[in-house]
Amino acid sequence: MRKTLIALHFTLPHLPLASSSSCTNPAFSSLSLFGSKILSISTSPITNFSQSSLEDTSPNHYPENVVNLSACEVSIQYTHPGQNDTINVIVWLPTNWNSRFMGVGGGGWTTGARTSLAWPASKGYAAVITDGGHTGSNRQNPDDWALASPGNVNWVLLQDFAAIALDDASTIGKAVTKAFYGEDAKYSYWSGCSTGGRQGQMLAQRYPTQYDGILAAAPAFNWESFIPAEFWPQLIMNLQGEYPSPCELDAFTQAAIAACDELDGVKDGIINDPSSCTFDPYMVVGQPYSCRTGSSGTFTSSGAAVAKATWTGPSTVSGKQLWYGLSYDASLSGIANTTCTSNGTCTGTPFTISNDWIRLFIAKDAGFDTRNITREEYDAIFRQSVNQYKSIMGSNDPDLADFKTAGGKMITWHGLADELIYPNGTFNYFDRVRTGDADVANYFRVFGAPGVAHCNGGPGWYPGNVLSSLVDWVENGVTPEVLEAKTVTGQERSANLCAYPKKLVYRGGDSNLAESYECVE
Ligand SMILES: *[C@@H]1O[C@H](CO)[C@@H](O)[C@H](O)[C@H]1NC(C)=O
Ligand SMILES: *[C@@H]1O[C@H](CO)[C@@H](O)[C@H](O)[C@H]1NC(C)=O
Ligand SMILES: *[C@@H]1O[C@H](CO)[C@@H](O)[C@H](O)[C@H]1NC(C)=O
Ligand SMILES: *[C@@H]1O[C@H](CO)[C@@H](O)[C@H](O)[C@H]1NC(C)=O
Ligand SMILES: *[C@@H]1O[C@H](CO)[C@@H](O)[C@H](O)[C@H]1NC(C)=O
Ligand SMILES: *[C@@H]1O[C@H](CO)[C@@H](O)[C@H](O)[C@H]1NC(C)=O
Ligand SMILES: *[C@@H]1O[C@H](CO)[C@@H](O)[C@H](O)[C@H]1NC(C)=O
Numbered sequence: 001m002r003k004t005l006i007a008l009h010f011t012l013p014h015l016p017l018a019s020s021s022s023c024t025n026p027a028f029s030s031l032s033l034f035g036s037k038i039l040s041i042s043t044s045p046i047t048n049f050s051q052s053s054l055e056d057t058s059p060n061h062y063p064e065n066v067v068n069l070s071a072c073e074v075s076i077q078y079t080h081p082g083q084n085d086t087i088n089v090i091v092w093l094p095t096n097w098n099s100r101f102m103g104v105g106g107g108g109w110t111t112g113a114r115t116s117l118a119w120p121a122s123k124g125y126a127a128v129i130t131d132g133g134h135t136g137s138n139r140q141n142p143d144d145w146a147l148a149s150p151g152n153v154n155w156v157l158l159q160d161f162a163a164i165a166l167d168d169a170s171t172i173g174k175a176v177t178k179a180f181y182g183e184d185a186k187y188s189y190w191s192g193c194s195t196g197g198r199q200g201q202m203l204a205q206r207y208p209t210q211y212d213g214i215l216a217a218a219p220a221f222n223w224e225s226f227i228p229a230e231f232w233p234q235l236i237m238n239l240q241g242e243y244p245s246p247c248e249l250d251a252f253t254q255a256a257i258a259a260c261d262e263l264d265g266v267k268d269g270i271i272n273d274p275s276s277c278t279f280d281p282y283m284v285v286g287q288p289y290s291c292r293t294g295s296s297g298t299f300t301s302s303g304a305a306v307a308k309a310t311w312t313g314p315s316t317v318s319g320k321q322l323w324y325g326l327s328y329d330a331s332l333s334g335i336a337n338t339t340c341t342s343n344g345t346c347t348g349t350p351f352t353i354s355n356d357w358i359r360l361f362i363a364k365d366a367g368f369d370t371r372n373i374t375r376e377e378y379d380a381i382f383r384q385s386v387n388q389y390k391s392i393m394g395s396n397d398p399d400l401a402d403f404k405t406a407g408g409k410m411i412t413w414h415g416l417a418d419e420l421i422y423p424n425g426t427f428n429y430f431d432r433v434r435t436g437d438a439d440v441a442n443y444f445r446v447f448g449a450p451g452v453a454h455c456n457g458g459p460g461w462y463p464g465n466v467l468s469s470l471v472d473w474v475e476n477g478v479t480p481e482v483l484e485a486k487t488v489t490g491q492e493r494s495a496n497l498c499a500y501p502k503k504l505v506y507r508g509g510d511s512n513l514a515e516s517y518e519c520v521e
Contacts, residue, residue, distance in 0.1 A: 023043050023044070023045045023074075025042065027043075028041050028074055028179050029041065031076070031175055033168060033171060033172055033175075036080055037080075038077075038078045039077040039078055039079060040076070041075070041077075042075045043073065043074050043075075044075075045071075045072055045073070046070065046071045046072070046073050047070050048069075048070070049066065049068070049071070050065065050067045050068065051066045051069075051115065051118040051119075053065050053066075055118075056115055056119055057110075057113060057115065057116070058116075058192070058194055059119060059193070059455075059456070060191045060192070060193055060215055060217055061119065061464050061466075062464030062465070062488065066118040066121075069094065069118060070094065070096075071092045071094040072180060073091070073092055074091045074093065075088065075089070075091075076088070076090075076091070078168070080164075085133040085156050085160055086133060086135060087130060087131065087132065087133040088130065088131045089130045089131075089173065090114050090117065090128065090130075091126065091127070091128045091173050091176045092117040092121040092126070092127050092128075093176070094121040094122070094126065097181055098123065098125060099183075100126070100185055100187045100189065100471075101125065101128075101174055101177050101185035101187070102125040102126070102128070102188070102189045102190070102191060103127075103129075103166070103169060103188070103189070103210070104116040104117060104120060104127055104190075104196070105190065105191065105195060105196020105197065105198075105199040106195045107193065108140050109139065109140050109142050109161075109195070109353065110131075110134070110139045111129075111130055111160075111161050111165055111166075111195075112129030112131060112132070112169070114129060117129055120191070125189070126173070126176075126180075126181070126185060127173075128169050128170065128172070128173030129169065130165045130166065130168065132161045132166075133160045134161065140352075143360065143366055146158070147360060147364060147366060150364070151364050151365070153360075158361075158392060163206055163207075163395075166202060167203070167206070167210065170188070170207065170211070171210075174188065187212045187213070187474060188210065188213075189212065189214070189215065189474075190213070190215060190216070192215070192217070193218050193456075194217075194218050194219070194220050194421065194454065194455055196216075196217070197216040197217045197218050197220060198216075198221040198393075199395075200214040200412075201216050201221045201395045201396070201410075201412075202221070204444075205395065205397045205400065208400070208406050208408060209408075212409070212474045213410070213411075213470045213471065214408065215410075215412075215466060215467060216411070217412065217455060218413070218418055218421050218426075218455050219395070219412060219421070220421055221395040221425075221429065222323075222394060222395075222396050222425045222428075223389070223393040223394060224385045224389040224393055225386060225394075225425070226421060226425055227353060228314075228322075228323075228357065228382045228385045229322060230334075230335045230354035230420065231335075231351075231354045231373075231378070232309055232310070232313065232314035232323075232335070233332075233335050233336035234335070234348045234350045234354075235314075235375070235378050236306055237302075237306055238348060238371055238373070240302050242300070242302035243338045243340075244300060244303035244346065245338060245346050246293075246332075246333055246337065246338055246339075247289075247291040247293055247295045247296075247297065248289065248299065248300065248303045249307065249332040250292060250293075250333070251289035251290070251291045251297075252284075252303060252307040253307075253330075253331065254289075255279070255284050255289070255299075256277065256279040256311075256329070259277070260274075260276070260277035260279055260328055263277060264276075264505070268493075269329070270329065270459055270460050271329045271416075271417075271450070272416075272451075272503070272504050272505070273503055274423075277328050280308075281299075281303070281307040282301065284304075285299045285304050286298060306332070306336050307332060310326055310336045311325040311326060313325035313422070314382065316379045316382075317375055317379055322382050323422065323425070325424075326419060326422060327418075329416075329451060330417045330419040331417075331419040332419070334351060334420045334454070335350075337350070348371070350370060351420065357385070358370050358381055361385075361388075396429055396432075398429065398432035398433040399436060400437070400440075400444060401437070403443065404437070404442075409443055409444075409470065410444045411444075411466060411469065411470050411480060412426060412445070412447070413446070413447040413449055413463050413466060413483060413497065414426045414448060414449065415451075415453050415457075415460065416448050416449060416460070417450070417451050417452055417453050417460060419453055419454055426446060427446065427448075427500055427501075430444070442479075445480060445499045445500075446500040447463065447483045447498065448497065448498065448500055448503070449461055449462065449485060449497055456488075459490070461486060461493070461494070461497060462485055462486065462488050463484065463485040464486070466483055469483055469484075481499065482497055483496065483497040484496055491512060492512070493511070493512040494514040496514050496517065498519035499519070501521060503519070504518075505518050505519070505520045
């Protein structure tokens with residue numbers, strides 16, 4: 001375990017026990033956290049607990065059902081006095097503790113979900129989540145908390161979501177763990193994907209001593225830029241007043257895959273190196289398509305414009321590139337989604353988080369209609385998002401000096417066919433860290449996963465054992481040169497994912513076997 005850089009303002013009950021104490025309130029009653037007021041602590045034993053892998057919403061591991069779990073659940077409610085927030089933290093303390101602690105991240109607008117505790121607890125981790133003070137009935141609905149009143153952002157709850165609650169939950173979770181087992185966890189880990197990945201990056205940057213190991217997959221960092229970027233294909237549709245059907249958009253994706261799949265030497269529906277593909281969707285305009293739902297049609301130029309916009313990414317009226325594009329083999333139904341009625345009339349269906357962000361945090365008006373945004377207004381919205389929120393939600397400060405000094409290790413992996421978060425944003429962050437510290441690969445590595453969609457899904461190679469690689473790096477000093485990965489649908493195929501800037505290259509032989517591929521810079 002590494003040394004703490006900043007003293008934690010904490011008091012704990014003195015527990016001379018070598019074994020766990022009972023799952024009762026008194027065991028935790030003298031818990032306190034500087035800057036906070038504990039409102040309540042409740043405990044509840046969990047026995048013979050089972051949970052389907054489907055309930056675990058953004059896992060960082062292969063799907064696995066949890067059965068017969070025994071643990072102590074501790075729920076802590078607290079507030080930051082003067083700020084009127086109410087935050088709930090839940091800790092699961094498994095009977096078969098492995099002496100490790102884990103903070104588990106959320107997804108979308110969710111800061112963390114109780115359902116994410118079962119898997120780590122089943123592996124022996126004492127695990128914590130926080131709701132970040134978002135106590136509404138639907139945690140994915142920011143309308144419940146984003147505005148203190150029309151025109152006024154609820155900055156306290158945004159800061160809780162962005163950073164503060166993550167630090168609090170980590171500190172509280174560790175204290176509860178110590179109180180229960182009578183000793184500190186030997187190692188602490190963070191695991192999250194998407195928002196959970198952003199949270200991992202934020203922890204490395206702002207709370208660099210909380211975790212020995214951070215797993216930050218497909219991170220939703222660069223939030224101030226990539227969230228407005230996600231609206232770009234919708235803007236293009238609104239401006240042209242034409243909305244291609246999901247079937248036509250899927251057919252564009254299939255056409256691009258057909259054109260570029262074999263550039264990597266293997267016809268498998270995966271574009272290993274998306275930057276090698278130069279498919280021009282206007283080349284197929286006028287040609288017939290039939291998509292996988294069974295419908296058919298003729299490729300339109302308005303459809304080509306939407307596909308191209310998604311792959312190229314947004315730019316200003318004067319031509320300045322604002323953000324990246326998505327890969328050709330990423331589904332267009334994430335950010336270029338449309339909904340059609342039975343008579344064939346389609347309308348735009350913006351990705352909810354992007355739409356929510358513009359409505360609630362830029363316009364600060366719950367009733368704001370994003371369909372009426374002009375090209376010039378979009379540029380201004382993008383700039384305002386960066387100006388007002390980069391320091392809060394960006395989570396993309398490339399200076400990881402304190403995390404490095406503290407001895408932390410961080411692994412990020414990103415599906416190259418991610419349909420929501422731009423892999424290039426992740427690679428660009430790594431480049432920026434490396435510009436400031438050539439030694440970065442000794443504590444932070446980024447891996448691209450060809451053909452994998454957002455957090456999971458897709459035909460590509462999924463690194464479902466990435467947590468083991470992180471534990472090995474932290475506890476045994478084994479640097480992850482590659483990440484073992486395999487396909488999870490259809491014919492099982494394996495590959496070792498490469499540490500960026502290296503890329504996975506097919507060298508001949510059985511394309512289902514990892515040894516047929518090499519990492520090349
Ligand atoms: C444990 O849970 C399983 C699955 O819910 C159930 O079938 C079984 O009867 C339970 N066992 C006990 C001892 O309660
Ligand atoms: C379930 O867990 C309990 C407590 O750890 C244990 O005693 C029991 O043998 C387990 N049952 C099964 C079927 O594994
Ligand atoms: C504190 O928040 C509650 C709702 O959570 C609200 O009813 C109350 O007015 C707030 N108090 C202040 C002082 O803002
Ligand atoms: C992503 O970055 C690579 C390398 O800089 C570049 O070749 C590619 O065009 C970029 N792709 C997108 C979609 O922005
Ligand atoms: C796309 O739109 C359809 C139809 O409205 C909806 O069911 C689906 O959830 C949307 N997809 C995404 C990724 O938002
Ligand atoms: C198709 O249906 C929508 C709503 O159901 C309606 O507004 C529109 O006028 C219809 N279009 C045609 C061409 O019938
Ligand atoms: C947005 O535009 C639509 C027509 O596209 C119009 O009916 C509506 O009133 C406009 N809304 C606002 C708030 O301007």
